[in-house]
Amino acid sequence: MIDISLWMDLFLKGLEVHFSDRVWFVGLQGSYGRNEAKASSDIDMVVILDELTADDIKVYNRFLDTLPHRDLICGFLSGKKEILNWEPADLFQFYYDTTPIRGSLDVLVPLLDDTAIRRAVRTGACNIYHGCVHNMLYEKSEEILRSLYKSASFVVQAIAFMQTGKYVKYQKDLLGVVSADEKAIVSTFLALKNGANVDFNAMSETLFKWASKLLERI
Secondary structure (H helix, E strand, O other): OOOHHHHHHHHHHHHHHHHHHHEEEEEEEHHHHOOOOOOOOOEEEEEEEOOOOHHHHHHHHHHHHOOOOHHHEEEEEEEHHHHHOOOHHHHHHHHHOOEEEEOOOHHHHHHOOHHHHHHHHHHHHHHHHHHHHHHHHHHOOHHHHHHHHHHHHHHHHHHHHHHHOOOOOOHHHHOOOOOHHHHHHHHHHHHHHOOOOOOHHHHHHHHHHHHHHHHHHO
8 A cells, every 4th residue: 555645745845846836736635635545546646736738747757757646646636827717617626626735716606606507417418418328339448438427426525416415425325315215326436436336237337327417306
């Protein structure tokens, strides 16, 4: 298991060397950000610079190559201007799933109004509906189905926020908040996350029907 605190110290020191005071924000997403990481979990970093150039991307890439566990490092790199002009619907999950390490993303909060969150739910439902149908017809991939259920759990987080005004960080806690339809989706996601076998046809049909109904009501 990676000692994320030691790894983060190396990461922050390297950022300081390569970008100095140009670093506006550093955050951690995913399972490490939620303290749910396993040995195989990605290290999902968010780095936002004062501005981002093509040369900066090359420098950042070379820097990542010097770090331990390079194969597990992923995440988001951006300039400040771009993130402030990002599609607000995409910023909902980005903001709430990011654990700040250095700096703050609170400047994004005014962008996350009811319209943006509703659009996040609708866009998520559209993508899941299309992805599910495509997978049932063509790919027929269990991995894609697992990924679609993961995406659906994020949509349910946004639905819960719409209903309660509070962000439920851990998917298991959604089970006490959302409706029966959403509970079924989250329960399947959690089962798959914990290693359950995929019943491809039944799980695909459930997800397809859920996304279709969600599009009608949102």
